[in-house]
Amino acid sequence: MKTDPLPYERLTYLENFGHSLRRAAYLYRPTSAGQISEVFKIARHNDFKVTLRGAGRSYNDAALNGGGLVIDLQDMNHILDWNPETGIIKAEPGVNLQTLWQRVLPDGWWPPVVSGTMFTTLGGCLGMNIHGKNNFRMGPIGEHVLEFTALLPTGAEVTCSPTHNGDLFYSMISGMGMLGVFISITLQMKKMHSGLLEVTAFPVRTLHEHLAAIEEQAPQNDYTVGWLDAMAGGGGLGRGQIHAAKYLREGEDPEPQKTMQVAYQTLPEKMFGFFPKSSIHYFMTPFQIAPLWGLVNTAKYVASLRSGLYRQSHAAFHFLLDYVPNWELAYGRGGLIQYQSFLPRETAEAAWAELLALSLRRGLPSYLGVTKRHRPDKFLLSHAVDGFSLAMDFRVTAGSREKLRAMLQEFDQIVTAAGGRFYFAKNSETMPEVALKFLGQPVVERFKALKRRTDPNNLLESDLYRRVFGSL
Numbered sequence: 001m002k003t004d005p006l007p008y009e010r011l012t013y014l015e016n017f018g019h020s021l022r023r024a025a026y027l028y029r030p031t032s033a034g035q036i037s038e039v040f041k042i043a044r045h046n047d048f049k050v051t052l053r054g055a056g057r058s059y060n061d062a063a064l065n066g067g068g069l070v071i072d073l074q075d076m077n078h079i080l081d082w083n084p085e086t087g088i089i090k091a092e093p094g095v096n097l098q099t100l101w102q103r104v105l106p107d108g109w110w111p112p113v114v115s116g117t118m119f120t121t122l123g124g125c126l127g128m129n130i131h132g133k134n135n136f137r138m139g140p141i142g143e144h145v146l147e148f149t150a151l152l153p154t155g156a157e158v159t160c161s162p163t164h165n166g167d168l169f170y171s172m173i174s175g176m177g178m179l180g181v182f183i184s185i186t187l188q189m190k191k192m193h194s195g196l197l198e199v200t201a202f203p204v205r206t207l208h209e210h211l212a213a214i215e216e217q218a219p220q221n222d223y224t225v226g227w228l229d230a231m232a233g234g235g236g237l238g239r240g241q242i243h244a245a246k247y248l249r250e251g252e253d254p255e256p257q258k259t260m261q262v263a264y265q266t267l268p269e270k271m272f273g274f275f276p277k278s279s280i281h282y283f284m285t286p287f288q289i290a291p292l293w294g295l296v297n298t299a300k301y302v303a304s305l306r307s308g309l310y311r312q313s314h315a316a317f318h319f320l321l322d323y324v325p326n327w328e329l330a331y332g333r334g335g336l337i338q339y340q341s342f343l344p345r346e347t348a349e350a351a352w353a354e355l356l357a358l359s360l361r362r363g364l365p366s367y368l369g370v371t372k373r374h375r376p377d378k379f380l381l382s383h384a385v386d387g388f389s390l391a392m393d394f395r396v397t398a399g400s401r402e403k404l405r406a407m408l409q410e411f412d413q414i415v416t417a418a419g420g421r422f423y424f425a426k427n428s429e430t431m432p433e434v435a436l437k438f439l440g441q442p443v444v445e446r447f448k449a450l451k452r453r454t455d456p457n458n459l460l461e462s463d464l465y466r467r468v469f470g471s472l
Contacts, residue, residue, distance in 0.1 A: 006069075016062075018335045018336040018337060018338060025064070029071075036181055039071055044459065052127065054121030054124030057119060059427075061462065062463075074121060080184060084108070090185070091122055093123025097114050101315070108191060109192060112189065113135075114130075116319065128423070137218070141173075152179075168454070179454045193248060193256060197222075198245065198309070199317060202304075203240070208238070210228060210371065215345070223317070225242075225372055230368065231367075238352070240304075267323060281330040331396070336395055340427065341420050342420055344385050355392075371391075373387075409434075421438045424464060424468070
């Protein structure tokens with residue numbers, strides 16, 4: 001096939017959110033479905049693969065495409081329709097969660113599922129089928145999508161809902177952007193009576209107590225999340241703090257019109273009223289060595305020993321990752337890898353005890369651990385189980401990268417042996433045999449068949465897809 005040289009000015013280095021991976025690709029930023037179709041034509045003519053990218057908030061290679069084309073959808077960022085009576089909103093894929101909640105909260109609504117950062121895009125949220133601190137109650141974001149319209153690489157447009165083109169609905173949501181491009185998304189928001197949540201925080205001393213507390217709190221609350229000190233060993237293995245939150249009922253907030261305003265919810269840009277948060281990551285960097293971070297975790301745990309009950313804004317509770325801008329840069333030049341595993345209730349404690357102990361023995365401790373309660377869902381590439389998730393952050397250095405890779409692949413074996421699953425927005429070291437083990441051959445075959453149907457020329461590929469599905 002004759003090819004034409006692509007414009008050199010489009011060649012751009014892109015990174016994952018953890019800054020542990022960097023790839024060069026030809027970047028396009030369309031503003032319409034027609035422009036996306038043009039990029040597909042360019043890719044076919046020049047024999048290139050195409051990857052979709054939202055805000056680039058995946059911790060792995062989901063939005064990277066070394067040597068290929070990348071379609072950045074952030075300029076398709078219009079809210080197409082909003083009905084404050086029904087709470088139904090229609091938006092383009094580049095709309096991020098910040099734009100979404102700022103539009104709906106003043107009218108008494110909130111997105112039913114949000115990530116730990118408000119800067120993820122709706123297209124990216126659906127492609128990975130994100131979960132929040134309320135997965136045990138509300139499921140992933142896909143369960144709140146009423147319908148979407150997608151552009152396929154063939155040029156066809158298709159509208160999907162749970163009852164219309166249901167096979168595509170349950171596969172494109174969770175499908176990593178490998179079946180087509182969301183061009184409009186219709187979602188149902190959650191009714192609110194206050195911009196505040198009632199939060200209870202209390203300590204847990206062991207991993208057993210940690211998981212038992214999350215399970216016990218889930219039926220009584222709308223959200224639960226745990227912080228886990230992954231650097232504590234011995235009798236303190238799995239210690240941490242639980243935060244459980246409830247919506248305020250009608251009449252419990254004396255000033256709902258005030259607390260549901262955007263200005264009330266906006267996270268402060270300065271600490272102590274004068275120190276810019278945008279500079280904090282520079283001061284965090286010297287602490288990013290295991291002994292010092294171990295002291296930080298110990299201090300945090302000691303401070304958590306006093307339980308608390310307080311009210312907190314939705315934005316402050318949900319978007320912890322946005323408190324310190326560019327916090328991930330504090331990990332240094334090598335960046336960070338986040339490893340997240342999902343394990344059934346029956347096996348989680350033993351498997352995670354093994355992971356935590358192994359990381360300490362190898363001298364590669366996780367700097368941060370976050371736990372949540374989950375339930376299963378119907379989406380094809382689901383990561384959910386009736387159990388728990390544990391996300392672990394690892395600092396990457398030149399000397400630790402290969403050791404980390406080997407250890408995380410050991411983690412994969414431990415997790416899959418315990419009936420666990422994985423989330424395709426996170427782990428960067430998972431291999432095809434692991435994906436096959438937790439997804440199962442029938443699921444992989446269904447996904448491949450759908451891809452042949454929606455993308456017969458196999459235009460849509462990412463580094464993630466090639467890594468995990470390329471040889472299956």
